Amino acid sequence: MQVRPIDTDGLRQVEQWLAADPVGGAIFGGFYGHAVARWTPLLQAPSRHGWLTLDDEGPIGFIDLEILDDEAEITYYVSPARRRQGHGRSTLDEVVRLAAAAGARQIHATVEPTNTACLATLRSVGFTELGTNEFDELEFTCTT
Ligand SMILES: CC(C)(COP(=O)(O)OP(=O)(O)OC[C@H]1O[C@@H](n2cnc3c(N)ncnc32)[C@H](O)[C@@H]1OP(=O)(O)O)[C@@H](O)C(=O)NCCC(=O)NCCS
Numbered sequence: 768m769q770v771r772p773i774d775t776d777g778l779r780q781v782e783q784w785l786a787a788d789p790v791g792g793a794i795f796g797g798f799y800g801h802a803v804a805r806w807t808p809l810l811q812a813p814s815r816h817g818w819l820t821l822d823d824e825g826p827i828g829f830i831d832l833e834i835l836d837d838e839a840e841i842t843y844y845v846s847p848a849r850r851r852q853g854h855g856r857s858t859l860d861e862v863v864r865l866a867a868a869a870g871a872r873q874i875h876a877t878v879e880p881t882n883t884a885c886l887a888t889l890r891s892v893g894f895t896e897l898g899t900n901e902f903d904e905l906e907f908t909c910t911t
Contacts, residue, residue: 768857770865773810773817773829778802780819781829784846791844794882799829799844806831816869820845820858827854830862832869839871855888863892867911876907 773781785792785800798805809815818830827849831842841862845854866874876894878885880903890896894907 768827768854768861769821770818770830770861771821773806773819775803775807777817777819777826777829778806780826781806781844784828784844788847790847790884794879795842799831816865818861818865820854820861828858830858830865832862832866832871834866834869834871837870837872839866839869839874841866841874841876850884855884856892859888859892859894863909863911871911874909874911878905878907880905 771777779802781799781802785796785802792800806817810817814834816830816832816834818832820827820830826846828843828845833840843855843858843862845858863874874894876885876889877900878889880886880899886905889907892909894909897906897908900906
């Protein structure tokens, strides 16, 4: 898997994926479904990092990292046509590498308990489950 910093074409690709993806759309379509308008301004901050993931076949998905002090909050996505082929796990390997390179020591992920695919990928790469937060979401963490 390769990664490259997300640009406007990448943000448009994200919007196209989300528009055609009921699963991803239900999870975070309100934000990434309008990536050009909503994600672009946040990416101006030095703490925010957007990446497109790709391989020789083309774009796979994206990574969104926010790093405050030495803690990273992550969001990751594999487009529907590329799922169940190990790219989710490879994406998380890249997340850990990118977060560590940007200075993060600890990575946090927050997941709806119904998001089976996300729970499976986090568990499969060894994230530790911390329990439920005040919004009934599951919290995971990993040390880089
Ligand atoms: C979560 C997501 C990234 C997984 O991507 P993926 O490429 O399908 O994941 P992988 O093929 O690497 O699968 C990794 C593990 O998760 C399991 N898994 C993946 N999708 C699953 C599903 N829908 N139900 C049950 N298990 C699932 C795989 O079987 C594999 O488990 P294994 O190690 O026991 O074989 C993808 O489904 C996605 O982008 N979903 C929408 C957005 C999202 O939920 N993002 C994460 C929240 S921040």
